Amino acid sequence: MRKEHHALLKRISDVQTVDFIQDEIRKMEAGDRGENRLVRKLDELRLAGLVNIFPNVSLSIGEWKVQIDCLVVTDRCFIVLESKNYSGDLFVDLETEEFYKVTEDEKENSLPNPYFQLMKHIRFIKDYFRTGFPSMQVTGAVIMTAKSCRIRQKPKHYPFLKLESMNEKVIQMYNHSNSLPLSTEQLQTIELVIQTEQTPFTYPPLCEHYHIPPKVLMPGVECPFCGVLGMKRLERTWNCPSCKKNARNAHRQTVQEYFWLISKEISNKEFRHFCKIDSIYSASRMLKSLNLNVHKGGAWRYYSPKRN
Known part of the structure; x- marks a missing residue:
């Protein structure tokens, strides 16, 4: 998406809009760095059984389309991993479940709660493989990839993890799965489905996405x-x-x-x-x-x- 954003930058003159788009580019680049750190960390993962790692998974069920940062496919379970590159002190309100960060000047910035995105993607994977593999357990976690991130408060059931603890938690998820192990052939079938049925995630034109009138473009x-x-x-x-x-x-x-x-x-x-x-x-x-x-x-x- 960055080439599209750079194309937008050169055609707008409003300083405030330029600053906003540049900030969007910085966020995307930071997100990419976080996802790359996550995948590199998974290179160190060792499980008792078979495992395959799929970054940037885009699948659909009819009009329901998802883009999953990383899907770990094992012979016992599917593990959905969502990468978030938030820095600073992070909080989840225990009553409202509002997710926010506190900045250095003690301001609260509200953020989309990644827990709900994770749950949606877990439900999707369950539905997607329900016919062929109905008994396979699907679990997951939100991985905070920024080194300066501190998870200060969250509900106990929220699987929010720092990158350094991810592999140990993935091993625990694998060991706690009660699904019957898949054969090598079954696992290869799943991997083939993921590889062949990926549907590139399509974005609307950026003027539509950001509510920018096309007439202001140069x-x-x-x-x-x-x-x-x-x-x-x-x-x-x-x-x-x-x-x-x-x-x-x-x-x-x-x-x-x-x-x-x-x-x-x-x-x-x-x-x-x-x-x-x-x-x-x-x-x-x-x-x-x-x-x-x-x-x-x-x-x-x-x-x-x-x-x-």
Whole structure:
């Protein structure tokens, strides 16, 4: 998602929005670092039976789609691990179950409670494998990956763990499972299902996600050489007014960014506005060359990206 966010950054001028998007990028990068630390720690895991580790699992049951940070598949149980890179002092209100952190200046910042996300994902895995493996136990934990994190208060039943204690707790979950052990063939079947049925998690365009009016985005084709927005269309190529270099297919990335930022569909008129060209015929020719899905209906026509 970061390439999409960087594409958004270069097209907005509002300082407050820029700061917000930069903060979102920092959070994503911190989350990625935390997930990587979690997976590296699991490399040290040793169980009595068979085990396989799947990071970034995206599965669906109809319209119910989930993205699980890490799924540990063993011959006795499934273990869902959710990675959270929260730093500082963390609290869960024992009555309301509100999750929050206390900053250094003693301010309380409310956060989404990851316990409920974990429970949802555990229910999903139970339902997903109910037909083939109805007796398999599904459990899990929320792993706090930030080194500076301190879990100050939580209900006793909340499986919130520091990264350093994760492997020992996973071993306990495995040893306490009362499910009948799976055979090697059964475990291979589960692994094949996870590998072949992964469905990439699709996000809405960022303007929709962040409630940013598309009209505030700066249009224009970006120069692939110097990064300046506003290349000019000259005959059958694009020319950069800054570095003076030409790039015949510079509009390809601009259309991709339109799909990332504004809409999964683009018309000739929208293409002309976003690429800052006037000719309907040139726009039509360029759109047809992009290997997009074409949707027709009477006098209108629009284009959408093909699925990988």
